[in-house]
Amino acid sequence: MNVARNPDGELAYGAGQIDPVKAVHPGLIYDAGEADFIQMLCNQGYNSTSIRLMTGHHSSCSAAKKGSVRDLNYPSMAAKVGPKKRFAVRFNRTVMNVGSTRSTYRAVVRGSRGIHVTVEPKVLSFHALNQKQKFVVTVSGGGLPEGSVASASVVWSDGRHSVRSPIVVYTYV
Structure with missing residues (x-):
């Protein structure tokens, strides 16, 4: 993929690993987990009745947990912004260490x-598994x-692992 020939190529990469090993x-x-996806649907405007039809069990939307669809803890980050308008979008994410007990990712x-993309903090230090x-x-x-x-990505690396998260900002209607 070449960004000069494929300006929307970031959408084609995905966040997963290509190497199965x-x-x-x-x-x-x-x-x-399931509760996170249910909350995302609530944040998108689905009501408890619709969600119960989708999940097949007694799920409901909590008024106390209002948020944005962007709050789903997913590797990909995407936001629709208004054309020709300044914007700033935040994505809150959590990662879990499933590698070395002690590791530092940059x-x-x-x-x-x-x-313009910033990451805070820029370094994550882990002292335990999970x-x-x-x-x-x-x-x-x-x-x-x-x-x-417009696209970018954040890559967390400890020198052995590289964990890539694509970022896409678009103005399509």
């Missing part, structure tokens, strides 16, 4: 032409043309 030992995972932002760490990705820009896509 490496996928067995990913190092970090984004853990999201964030590297790649391919952020047209948008330990969780939170981070925030902020994507901002001065306004994208109508009908455009």
Whole structure:
């Protein structure tokens, strides 16, 4: 994929590993369960009746947990923004260490032409297996043309594992 020939190519990459051997030992995972997906549907505007039809059991939307669809703890991060308007979008994420007991991951932002991407904190240090760490990705820009896509990615690496999360900001209607 070449961004010059495929400006929306970030949508084609995905967040997963291509190498099945490496996928067995990913190092970090984004853990999201059924309750997280139900909350995402609630944040998207589905009501408890609709969600019960989808899940087949007694699920409901909590008024106390209002949020954004972007709050789903998923590797991919996407946001629709208004064309030609300044924007700043935050993605709160949590990763869980499933690699070495003691490990340190550093964030590297790649391919952020047209948008500015920051990650806080930039370093995650783990001291136990299954330990969780939170981070925030902020994507901002001065306004994208109508009908455009800007993409980037955050790669967490400990020197052995590379965990990639694609970021897409778009202005399509």
